[in-house]
Amino acid sequence: MDALPVRWWADGAFTDAPASGPVHVVGVRNQPDRATARRTIRAALLDALAASAGLPPARIRLCGAPGEAPYALLDDGRRINLSISHDGDLSVAALRLDGGAVGIDLMRVADIPDWQAVARDYLGPACAAALARVPAPARAAAFARAWSGREARLKCLGQPLAEWRADEAGEARFARLAAxxxxxxxxxxxxxxxxxxxxD
Incomplete structure (x- = not known):
């Protein structure tokens, strides 16, 4: 798989040179609570959008009700798809300047006592079996990677989290996610x- 061209926005500026791709990632850390983290990541996202689009922040509106995919409307008529994730004291967001879909997810690595049931119910039996083969010391990180990847794919496709289903509809849904x-x-x-x- 080719490297993903991403620009990271941190501390009020992009941290590396402009990339050829339209995907930009914003990150903030050390927020004291979830409400502050939400405000801070949205402010950083607005600043990054303004810098990327060459518009003042006043000409950009962040939209999306809680529980629905966020997006930005630029006053030149463009709609920019966004994705946001929080865990612990870290928040990340992705924006896609070309209007395409994007999903981002973040997860702290932690031991989950009922990881087998959670993996079986939400990640599917194949993923649960693969995780069971991972040595115990590495399993928490492997579970977090699998969960984060699933959540990012769901957000990208605009789908809610749902339990794995062993029927035709469930298989079709998982095939779309895997794509x-x-x-x-x-x-x-x-x-x-x-x-x-x-x-593509």
């Missing part, structure tokens, strides 16, 4: 992150 391209994100130690885009 999304998914990349790991470079995030701070103790977290895993995934970014998903639809396959």
């Amino acid at each position: 999304s391209a998914c990349w790991p994100l470079a995030v701070p130690e103790g977290y895993v992150g995934s970014l998903a885009l639809p396959q």
Whole structure:
């Protein structure tokens, strides 16, 4: 799989040179609570959008009710798809300047006592079996990677989290998820992150 061209926005500026692709990732850390994290990531996202689109922030509106996929409306008529994720003191967001779909997810690495039931119910029996083969010391990180990848793909396709189903509709849904391209994100130690885009 080709490297994903991503620009990271942190501390009020892009941290690396402009990439050829339309995907930009924003990250904020050390927020004291979830409400502050939501405000802070949205402010950083607005600043990154303004810098990327060459527009003042006043000409960009962030939209989307709780529980629905966020997006931005630029006053030149463009709609920019967004995805946001929070866990612990870290928040990340992705924006797609070309209007295409995007999904991002973040998860802290932690031991989950009932990981087998959760994996079987939400990730499917094949993933649960693969996780069972992972040595115990590495299983928490493997579970977090699998969960983060699934969530990013769901967000990319605009689908809610649902239990795995062993029927034709369930298999079709999982096939659509698997068709999304998914990349790991470079995030701070103790977290895993995934970014998903639809396959062309």
